[in-house]
């Protein structure tokens with residue numbers, strides 16, 4: 001029997017209590033946002049279980065069950081990974097990063113202010129996500145853009161900051177004022193978490 005679709009069901013990670021006490025981003029918005037994340041987890045589990053029953057002989061690039069399930073699996077997994085990064089590195093006091101991440105952005109962007117300004121602009125230009133990620137091949141830090149949970153990943157790059165700019169992230173608190181939401185995002189970042197990722201992965205060395 002093929003193990004191609006062997007999988008373990010995963011569960012949504014719990015939110016840290018500090019996520020309910022963000023500055024400018026309400027508990028109501030975070031709770032609604034968390035329910036969307038739970039939905040991505042449930043669909044990832046559902047799609048993987050349904051893939052085992054999809055007929056491989058009917059695989060077709062225009063439409064087939066296999067295609068539909070595999071395309072939407074990337075949306076579900078993207079939604080999980082993006083939001084786990086997002087929730088994990090919020091709940092802090094913002095300010096300027098002073099640790100490993102601060103040193104890295106100062107080196108790669110010239111200054112923390114330059115990094116922040118470019119990530120904000122990238123977020124304003126995106127329809128879903130903006131990420132600060134380290135590309136292991138180019139060995140550089142860059143602010144990448146995403147329009148959906150599954151667009152546009154750059155292979156072999158590791159995101160260390162994930163800015164959600166889908167309307168669901170801010171409409172409840174900020175209406176259409178995305179720029180104000182992005183400022184609030186920066187004010188709630190927990191750079192100790194980001195430093196931990198930079199150090200654990202050996203990014204920038």
Ligand SMILES: [Fe+2]
Pocket residue numbers: 033036083164166168169
């Ligand atoms: Fe989101």
